[in-house]
Amino acid sequence: MKYLFFMLFCLIFTFQANCQTKGQAVDKIIQRNYNIIECKVTKITDKEIEYLELGNTVIFTIETSKVAAIHFANGAKKEFASANVSEPVKEIESTNRPSPSIKQQEQVTAKSNVIAVLPVVFVNTSTLQKSSDLSKFAQNDLYSKLMDKSSNIFPLTVQDTRVTNSLLRKANIDYNNIDEIPIEELRSILGVDHIIAGKVSYTTRTIVSNISNSSTNVSSHGNNGVKVNNSNGSFSEDETKYDYIVYFDMYRNNDKIYSKTREPMLSFKDSWMDSMQYLLKRSPVYTK
Incomplete structure (x- = not known):
């Protein structure tokens, strides 16, 4: 009997502890690989961070070099600067275009956690013509969406x-040869x-x-009775529809980490924009 009371006490205590844990605010460790650890941070040093996972009494550690930021339960935030990683620069093999000089290449220092948005290639598959204006517009539209939601791609810039x-x-x-x-x-x-x-x-x-229409005009002429005029007319209206296929690729280092295509549901001139935003929000670096 005492054993049953003891087991019942343990179950009630565990249930209350779990309820308190679920209701309380927690610290969040945001890693550079976009994973988030919900925990209680206990200690921070120059090289590592100690923390307790929820419902666990074991202390874990993580290197600060792997952490982008900590969002504390009280609303405070601590960000960790990342050291730029210099990578060897490859000389571009000669093709139909002249290669940039070695001096120009050496001036570009490789940076980590930085996204570059390439000019978006717009091509009419019927005429195989590409559009410079649409390419720049789409590139700027993607860039603007990323900047407006910069918190959703943190720690990336x-x-x-x-x-x-x-x-x-x-x-x-440029847009003519960039996909090659x-x-x-x-x-x-x-x-x-x-x-x-x-x-x-x-x-x-x-x-x-x-489109055709008809109308009837009735006019009165005093004592001479009523005069009825019937008129019929028709006209045509042209509407241009756009059938798009949107391709979206994302690379981390030299690896393709995300590749999707989407056809807009509507056929309006700017329907591609909704599809591009849809694919962006579902990419690996975008968090809600």
């Missing part, structure tokens, strides 16, 4: 598109460890709508 395009221009790369350049070369030229590459292919079609 975004390289300014002016810097990106300037470095590409020095290497004689190996990712290793682009990383060396841009000096980043993350790259977003997008492409939008589309076709257009015209829908002709024939």
Whole structure:
């Protein structure tokens, strides 16, 4: 009988402890690989952080070099600066374009946790024509979405598109040939460890709508009775529809970590924008 009372006491105590743990605010360790550890931080040194996992009495440690920030339960935040990782720069093999000079390449220092957004290739699959204006517009649209939601990609930062395009221009790369350049070369030229590459292919079609109407006008002429005028008319209206396929690729170092395609549900001129944002929000570096 005493044993049953003891077991009942233990179950009640455990239940209350779990309820308290679920209701209380916790510290969050945000790692550089985008994982989040919910815990109670007990000690921070220059080299490591000690913490207790929820519901565990064992003290764990993690190196500070692997941590981007700590969000404490009281609302305070502590960020950890990352050391830039210098990587050997590869000389670009000669192709149909002139290679950038070694001096230009050495000026670009490789940076960690930085995303570069490449010009988005827009191509009409019927005519195989590419658009410079749409390419820049789409690149800036992606950049703006990342900057507006910078907290959702922390600890990553975004390289300014002016810097990106300037470095590409020095290497004689633009929207016409950028999807032919190996990712290793682009990383060396841009000096980043993350790259977003997008492409939008589309076709257009015209829908002709024939609209007809009829009207009846009734006019009175005093004692002469009522005069009725009937008129019929028709006209056509042309509407252009856009059928898009949006490609979205993300690279970390030289590895492709995310690759998706999406066709917009609607066929409006700017429908590609919704699909691009949809794919961005589901990429590995984007957190809600």
